[in-house]
Amino acid sequence: xxxxxxxxxxxxxxxxxxxxQYSVNSVVDQEVLEIVRLNTEEKILHLFSNxxxxxxxxxxxxxxxxxxxxxxxxxxxLLPYRVMFPYVTEQHxxxxxxxxxxxxxxxxxxxxxxxxxxxxxxxxxxxxxxFVFPYNGIVRGIQATITPMQQxxxxxxxxxxxxxGMVTAETNNRFESSxxxxxxxxxxxxxxxxxNITDREPIEAFFExxxxx
Numbered sequence: 109x110x111x112x113x114x115x116x117x118x119x120x121x122x123x124x125x126x127x128x129q130y131s132v133n134s135v136v137d138q139e140v141l142e143i144v145r146l147n148t149e150e151k152i153l154h155l156f157s158n159x160x161x162x163x164x165x166x167x168x169x170x171x172x173x174x175x176x177x178x179x180x181x182x183x184x185x186l187l188p189y190r191v192m193f194p195y196v197t198e199q200h201x202x203x204x205x206x207x208x209x210x211x212x213x214x215x216x217x218x219x220x221x222x223x224x225x226x227x228x229x230x231x232x233x234x235x236x237x238x239f240v241f242p243y244n245g246i247v248r249g250i251q252a253t254i255t256p257m258q259q260x261x262x263x264x265x266x267x268x269x270x271x272x273g274m275v276t277a278e279t280n281n282r283f284e285s286s287x288x289x290x291x292x293x294x295x296x297x298x299x300x301x302x303x304n305i306t307d308r309e310p311i312e313a314f315f316e317x318x319x320x321x
Contacts, residue, residue, distance in 0.1 A: 109162055111191045115225045117155045118190055120306040122183055124148050125170060129179045145171050163189075190222040194247050196240060204240060204249030211238075226265075226311050228298035230254060237275055237294075243315040250318050252277035256296060264292040265311055266304035271296045279318040290317050 113121070131144045149168050156163070166189065170182045198213045205211050214229040227240040237254040240247060254273040261272045272293040279290055292314065295301035305311070 109160075109166070109189060111189045112156070112159070112163055113186055113189050114191045114308070115193070115223055115302060116305050116308050118186060119304060120155060121152050121167075121186065123306065124151055125179050125183060128170070129176065132174055187222075193221040193224045193227065194242050195221060196227065196247065200247075201238075201240065201249070204247070205238060205251055208236075208251060224299075224302045225305050225308060226298070226302070228301075230296070230298075237273070237298075239311075239314075241311055241315055243312065243319060244321075248315060248319060250277055250315065254294075254296075257293070261293045263295045263301060263304075265294055265314070266301045266306070267310075268295070268301075268304045270300070277314075277318045280320060 125148075128144060128148045131141060135141045135144065149171060152167055153159070153164065156167075159167070166185070169185070170179065173179055173182060196216070198216065201213050202211055212229075212231045212233075214227070219227070225241075228237060230237050235253055235255065237252045239250040239252065241250075242248075253276045255276070256273045257271075260269055262269055263272055273296050274291050275294045276289050276291040279288060
């Protein structure tokens with residue numbers, strides 16, 4: 109069976125399984141618990157379209173689990189089927205940001221490319237944040253300015269209340285022959301953001317706002 113679970117989908121599944129595990133430990137009424145199990149299965153399967161019977165069996169194999177180690181083993185069983193983020197090299201990144209002199213790139217060898225929905229890193233020396241994402245099937249890059257906030261706020265990508273920065277990117281206004289800037293609160297730690305993100309739509313919308321169609 110080929111990999112079919114993207115990072116944001118795995119994160120969502122993991123959240124649902126943790127919630128189910130809590131219910132198993134706290135809910136006494138078995139009828140209520142069965143409803144929780146069915147709802148969990150429905151939410152997980154709804155993430156995928158046109159899945160095979162084999163894929164469905166894998167995703168639904170948690171339904172009779174009761175013990176903590178069993179839920180852990182279920183999540184472990186999904187790991188071989190996680191889809192890898194498009195592999196990029198340092199040279200590739202430099203090509204995406206040609207106008208940036210002395211681009212500081214992340215330590216790519218340390219990144220688990222199955223565990224990211226987007227690649228992003230900060231250059232605190234110049235208050236820049238760089239984003240890489242397969243937008244419309246093509247790996248594209250965005251350079252933005254980041255200003256750390258003193259107070260926590262909601263990240264526009266992962267929707268968590270966390271340490272954020274105001275990320276500002278210039279975008280070509282499709283309706284006027286001028287440039288405008290858009291700003292969003294985003295996690296300072298993009299690896300943490302990738303661990304929490306459960307929907308690709310916000311990062312896709314960010315790239316669309318900046319790059320257009």
